[in-house]
Amino acid sequence: MLSTDCDDILSSDERFDAIVVLSGSLVDHGVIGPDTAERTDAGIDLFRHGVAPKLLMTGGVTEKRIHTAAAIQMADRAVAAGIPADKILIENGSRSTLENARNSSELLGDTDQVLLVSDGYHLWRAWISFEWAGVHVAGACKSTTFRPDGAEMSVRLIVREALALWFNLGRAVTWSVADMFGVTPHLGGDFLH
Template sequence: MSRRGWILRLALLLFLQTLVVIAGVELFWPRDRLPAPAAALVCLGGGASPSALNDDSRARANRCAALYHAGVAPVIYFTGVVAAPLMAELAEAQDVPRAAIFVEDQSQSTLQNALFTSEIAPFEGRIVVVSSAYHLPRAAVAFWVMGYEEIGLTAAGAPSLRPRPLLREVLATWFNMGRVVLWWVTPWLDADTRAALLA
């Protein structure tokens, strides 16, 4: 077999292995556990139109509101361009006080979610990141890269094997590895340029 053939086979094998792992996380992540108390909840946007949240973002916002009322954390940081303000509105409609809500609405990727949240949320203390189960491993790495050390993870929404988000997550997982490397090897760039590498 040619070198190109071996590379293609290896790429396909890595893709399928990653897909199996992500699907397993989505199916078997425990959803009924209340996380340990934390300094803050961080709710990751899962997409939205200018006027409406998609199902993932709505489920994440609902989960964060429930965790807030359960006393898990005193504040919620909603993060993600377009989705964050809408998720904040949904939380307010569920009686989360406006004073307990912070909105980061510039980030366009999970890595930027973590980067821009780190600029407005202190590193001290534990955070709980709330997202869809399939997205949590990648989210955990992103927040660790940006300096957070105590990271709890909580899944929102019922288990689902919808092909599109799972396949997208496989590609994003490997793509993010490349972006993290770029981030680490370009410390001399200005902050805006480095942030753009993570979009």
């Protein structure tokens, strides 16, 4: 997988079947955080430049007190920016990157060439999760290398991502075994999504 800046994708001739934008943080009162806004804006820009004919926003809620899923807010932001609503798919039931991938695979169906959009520190785990879910990731671009809320937060999230990669591996193995027996466990949770 080649991870690059989203601007590099814009300056190339690469085309995809869908752009998948993964949500990041939700802040006060469940409003999308600056990282989610930057990811969303990068996806909007890619769509406007014809990189793909559809845009999938993915992300649910991790806290019961939050009523509007990240993906819905991201889609609203895209529509407000002029993206036709019928070109936007919404996956709003996930609470983790692995669930983003699993739920998105159902929406994407037979889509062959997917471009993932997230922050640079998150792309590897997102790519592995989507491939596990059966979604072919043809490319990935980072909306930002570091979080817009500072270097300290970026370092904390890089460490968190290293731990989350192993946690997701265990979760994926559990789901895969459960699938073999026809059981669909809910292993979302708030820990290391």
